[in-house]
Amino acid sequence: MKCVLDKFIYKKIDFESMHSSIINNPMNQIVSCLKHYSNYVPQILKIYITWMILHYISAILYNMWCVPKTVYDVLLLPLIFHTPQCKLLQWGFTTSGGSINQIIVIVITWAISYVTRVSKINE
Numbered sequence: 001m002k003c004v005l006d007k008f009i010y011k012k013i014d015f016e017s018m019h020s021s022i023i024n025n026p027m028n029q030i031v032s033c034l035k036h037y038s039n040y041v042p043q044i045l046k047i048y049i050t051w052m053i054l055h056y057i058s059a060i061l062y063n064m065w066c067v068p069k070t071v072y073d074v075l076l077l078p079l080i081f082h083t084p085q086c087k088l089l090q091w092g093f094t095t096s097g098g099s100i101n102q103i104i105v106i107v108i109t110w111a112i113s114y115v116t117r118v119s120k121i122n123e
Contacts, residue, residue, distance in 0.1 A: 044103065051099045058092035065089070 038046065066086035068074045080086060 044106070048100065048103045051096045051103070054092055055096035055100060058089045058096065062086065062089040062093060 066080055066083070066089060068077050068080070073080065
């Protein structure tokens with residue numbers, strides 16, 4: 001007895017065309033380009049950009065999902081405020097903001113130590 005799925009199970013898979021379509025995919029080209037250029041970016045800058053993106057996304061989504069837009073929503077605010085997605089977005093916004101501040105302090109401290117080291121060498 002023939003199964004309906006036989007034509008899918010026994011279909012010959014053309015791996016070469018599949019491989020070429022994966023390689024020629026524009027998204028894969030973008031990712032490979034980003035990987036190539038990420039070697040030239042300091043690690044602290046990658047971390048800083050990641051925190052900035054998290055901060056931006058959490059602020060936008062919090063405004064969309066957790067901020068009341070009508071009078072009826074204001075009445076439901078005590079319930080909306082404690083939903084898991086709002087708590088998660090609050091955590092993301094607060095944590096990313098703190099991390100961004102700490103990274104800025106690290107960069108400023110490094111810059112001051114670099115400038116004072118260079119000025120001592122020039123004296």
